[in-house]
Amino acid sequence: MNQNQVVFVIDAGNTSLKIGRFQAGVLEKVSRFGLNELDLIKNELAEDKSASVFVSSVLSENDTKLLMENCPGSMLLDRSVSLPIRVLYESPQTLGIDRICNAVAVHELSPNRAVVSIDIGTCIKFDLVDAEGNYWGGSIAPGIDLRYRSMNDYTGKLPLIDDKQVPDLVGKNTLDSMRSGVMNGMKAEIIQMMEMYTQKFGQLTFFMTGGDAVYFDFPLKNNIFVNENLTLLGLYKIYMFNA
Numbered sequence: 001m002n003q004n005q006v007v008f009v010i011d012a013g014n015t016s017l018k019i020g021r022f023q024a025g026v027l028e029k030v031s032r033f034g035l036n037e038l039d040l041i042k043n044e045l046a047e048d049k050s051a052s053v054f055v056s057s058v059l060s061e062n063d064t065k066l067l068m069e070n071c072p073g074s075m076l077l078d079r080s081v082s083l084p085i086r087v088l089y090e091s092p093q094t095l096g097i098d099r100i101c102n103a104v105a106v107h108e109l110s111p112n113r114a115v116v117s118i119d120i121g122t123c124i125k126f127d128l129v130d131a132e133g134n135y136w137g138g139s140i141a142p143g144i145d146l147r148y149r150s151m152n153d154y155t156g157k158l159p160l161i162d163d164k165q166v167p168d169l170v171g172k173n174t175l176d177s178m179r180s181g182v183m184n185g186m187k188a189e190i191i192q193m194m195e196m197y198t199q200k201f202g203q204l205t206f207f208m209t210g211g212d213a214v215y216f217d218f219p220l221k222n223n224i225f226v227n228e229n230l231t232l233l234g235l236y237k238i239y240m241f242n243a
Helices: 038-045 061-069 097-109 144-153 174-201 230-242
Strands: 006-012 017-023 026-033 052-057 115-120 123-129 134-142 205-209 224-226
Touching: 006 038, 006 061, 006 230, 017 038, 017 230, 026 038, 026 230, 038 061, 052 061, 052 097, 052 230, 097 115, 097 123, 097 134, 097 205, 097 230, 115 174, 115 230, 123 174, 134 144, 144 174, 205 230
Parallel strands: 006 052, 115 205, 205 224
Antiparallel strands: 006 017, 017 026, 115 123, 123 134
8 A cells, every 4th residue: 555645534423523634644634524414525535536535433324324325435444354452342342433443543652551542522431451452441431411411301400501611610500500510520530530540550641532522621741641533543543554
């Protein structure tokens, strides 16, 4: 394969699709689209007709099929693809493709060290890769929107909040009390989880990613980094590993 060839990678998530344009190993452009903007995606890919297209999807089977139909000549990341890490997960058939991509990316960014990806999106996902490149698993918890929705769904009077404001610790009205419970509670949860991982596994490097990571102000230390395109990077590395 020509190392300078353009490669498009598509991360089809639960709420949006991200397209990364790589050339010579460099992520040159990132575009985001809604799930109902397949025509725009097709136009985006048409800018480089000779480019390779590699897709990761956590969408339903029907939606993934529709996406692939609008990306002619593309390749879908599935269980048959070889990986640059060893997956030791006990139920690999249920392992989300996005988690695999994140694990590959953090191992690439921090080789020969134990590393954890923290993806803050629809769900909060922790994923651990050891220094030898073995992926062990992690944790999954509800994200911001799921927490707000559950309070509205399972109570009689709590409203549905659709913003992501970060309030003071002590909410002085019902809306801010809900915001504090979700936003401040999630931040505390993530920080405590990081401490628990460190206590169990020793020195670790952490990478934060995900569409909702921007709403949290975590103390950045020399072992905590932010990379908003972690999934795209991992997807590209998997493609190159198989090219």
